[in-house]
Amino acid sequence: MSSQYLSKHYVEETRFGLWFLRSRTWQHYVLRVAIDDLRGLFTEPVPQAPVLLDAGCGQGKSFAYLQQVFAPERLIGLDADPHSLDQSQAEAARQGLAIELIGSDCATLQVPDASVDILFCHQTFHHLVEQDRALAEFYRVLKPGGYLLFAESTEAYIDTWVIRWLFRHPMQVQKSAAAYLAMIREQGFEFGPQNVSYPYLWWSRATDFGLLERLGLRKAPPVGQREETLVNCVARKPLASSAP
Template sequence: MSSTNPASGLPATSTTKNNAIWVRETRFGRWFLSTQTWYRYVLSQAVIDFKTLLGERVPTQGHILDAGCGQGLAFGLLEQHFQPATITGIDIDAEQVKKAVSAASQLTTPALAVHTNASASNLTAGSFDLILCHQLLHHTSQQQETLQEFYRLLRPGGILLVGESCRSFINSAPVRLLFRHPEMAQKDARGYIDLVRTNGFVFSETDIQTSRPWWSRRCLGMAQKLGIGLNNTEPTEILIVATKPH
């Protein structure tokens, strides 16, 4: 089943890239996030890798929040890999939420799509067992507020899955040309690790995965195949499995 619960009082979106609460993706970017390339090589792989990192900690019949759900493409993956009791998706882009409502209606799992800001959602405190935050933080300057909101929304012992593209990738020429992001919000892998920890979440080194997938490399990895840039090992992607302490 599916329903919507539009939140009122959303903050006005700044038009400046440096201080924007949220920078709306380009038309190309919104299209790309609907492609099989994004779904197969980025989103699906992230969910699979998160499940591997979680191991036996996957919540049984948990209540899952997909923060920054976009079009709801992760809903089916969450249903398949986590067998949750419910799925709630939130996004600040009303146009995308309309598509997420349609995606939610295709599920067997009860699902909800809500138009709201992840940093101030007005959802009930302690109502989620797991939050998926995939490629959201680098889109907002309100990173601290967003993580504090996730902390509020998780029950004690609840799990936060953070997946982010790192500064080296976001600031690359092709990404800067085709996509839009707040400039001052970008961090390297260590920056995201520190950000999550300083907002009260706990995790160990075994709960972190860094990588440089082919799609995030210069010339889609062709430079490395030709022997160029082999010394560049800075991670372009990071996954963190973090827990709200009991």
């Protein structure tokens, strides 16, 4: 691991992984779809002109979508990789967006208490070794009534041979959809079934990227009869509560 990273537990991505995070597939079929889905999981009005923190912003490809969907007054990008932050700055400049960038580990956020309305954590959590600490930090920086937008790939997907070959992840911390949701609830966040989705997208198929289904050789199994590879959740920090 390079000493340039701002987390002692940082797992360095492969060259393919870094390329993929710049690709149209990532932007159009992963990021955009997830943000649209998360927006639809709100059952109460979305905060107006929010302070929005993108925890694990990577190369900044989410910024334009987040600006379009949530119209934040302040948009903050945070990442533990200085090189990614440089790319995020360049992406923000290309989009003409005013972005505040912070170099920080998610387990020790350099963000004040109760200062964020919406925290967007998309395909970041499965990269984190200190997941409990990171989730506690997410809770700390959110205002009472603030929202965690959590979108993750699960162990059923991360632990497939093709993903292990193409990407790098800390395998010892991967979890099922149910385990991630239990973590979020145990931290003190509130959400119901209506605030959770289990997307079954072609790129998240655990074995064949949905090829057999597209060829009509197999039907997609319904929710409850498959091991979920993706979970999205909009969870709220209570208006008056403390973390357990």
